[in-house]
Amino acid sequence: MSLSAQRSAIVDLGSNSVRLVVFEGVARNPLPIFNEKVTLKLGRGLDATGRLNDEGVTLAMDVLGRFHTVARAMGAEPFEVLATAAVRDASNGPDFVSAIRARMPGVPIRVLEGTEEADYAARGVLCGLPEANGLVADIGGGSLELIHVADGQYYEALTTKLGVIRLQDRAKGSIESAAEIASELLREVNWLPGMTGRPLYLVGGAFRALARLQIARTQYPLNLVHLFTLSEGEAREMSDWVIGASKRTLEKLPNAPRKRLGDAPFAAVVLKCLMERVRPSKVVFSVDGLREGWYMKHVASSVAGDDPMTALAEEMAGRLARSVTLSNALTGWTAPLFRDETPWQRRLRQLACTLSDIGSYDHPEYRAEQTYQRVMHCHGVGFEHAARAFIGLTLAVRYEVAMDASLIEPSRQLLSRSEIDRAVRLGLALRLAYTLCAGTTVLLEECRLLVEDQQLVLILGARSVRAAGSAVRRRFERLAAVMQLECQVREE
Known part of the structure; x- marks a missing residue:
């Protein structure tokens, strides 16, 4: 093989x-x-x-x-x-x-010994979030592993007897008793106060059940547990609601994890006690844990240092795009339009450029739809929800989605107005670029964009002049209008 x-x-x-x-x-x-x-x-x-x-x-x-x-x-x-x-x-x-x-x-x-179990859980979280810096809590039926992760590795790690089955048994089904047991055990972990104010990463089926219930209850626009994120206040409110809700109420929610409904209140108790102990900056759910940690250690250690989002974007482009060499040129070509971007925004722009042609082999009538869905729902461990929403919207615009289409509603809900504007600007710039160069680096290098004196300037070389037509002019003018700039075409 x-x-x-x-x-x-x-x-x-x-x-x-x-x-x-x-x-x-x-x-x-x-x-x-x-x-x-x-x-x-x-x-x-x-x-x-x-x-x-x-x-x-x-x-x-x-x-x-x-x-x-x-x-x-x-x-x-x-x-x-x-x-x-x-x-x-x-x-x-x-x-x-x-x-x-x-x-x-x-x-x-x-x-596995408890520390080995914690090791795999930490590696699993770092698989999708190599920049994670905070507390990992991996809950199972028999134990809860607590791990301090930072700088791509883990430090303190231990196991406690706070698994949901064991906790239910010890508390004889009483939520009040469970809270007392959990609080007492967590007070014994002397390094937990050092995690105060950092993210709390939740791993394990019972914690995932909480996320699924919250996604259904709030009609969150993306039905993905991985990297679903709540503020501390939202997580506290969710926990109180799960603890207080009847089983019948939980069962009525769409996609309710029925086999986990009995465990969910006890997972919520553990989560509340953890938050009282560490006061996290945010709560992040991860589907990657022990199994993915095993994979990274025993199968994919040679690529563990690669960035997960970049790796996925390049793999998708390799399978679905006409060229895998154009992305760097597109990143440079669109840069003059985003002089004020942060490092994170530049990273998203670069990823969008890498993925910008993955609809090339789809039916023209469905390119926007299929590309958007592909980005929003792809199995990618590193893609945060807002990143999916930005890149998906960018590529949908690149393929001429109608801005009032219901298709892009998740992006409208997950992104701020300024982020939507950036995605639209980048999508229109990419559409212009592909119209000019037909997916070839040689033609893209013949032209460039500039912003000067409240004007958007398109400079065309000899070959790009010959390649330009009415579609180029129309798409250039639309980009300038979105940026609220006058437009000018120059030949050189």
């Missing part, structure tokens, strides 16, 4: 559920091509009995046998099973692992 076709697989055997993920290739952004989860509740009753739940153990044997068959049929290598808190703490954990080895011959099975 070639490197590009290489597949890898991991079974994440947790206290609440077991999941098989098969990744395609070796790339900076993990690409799952198979993802299946089964709820086992292995950790139910663990604190009282000291043993794994018998019903869950029986079900696990059948599920793991299926996962073994699927991963081998897909040619996954490496293929590994990682077991976490429930198996680690249970008296019958070693016997369970022996039974798994018999069911999955030749597959490495590792029971």
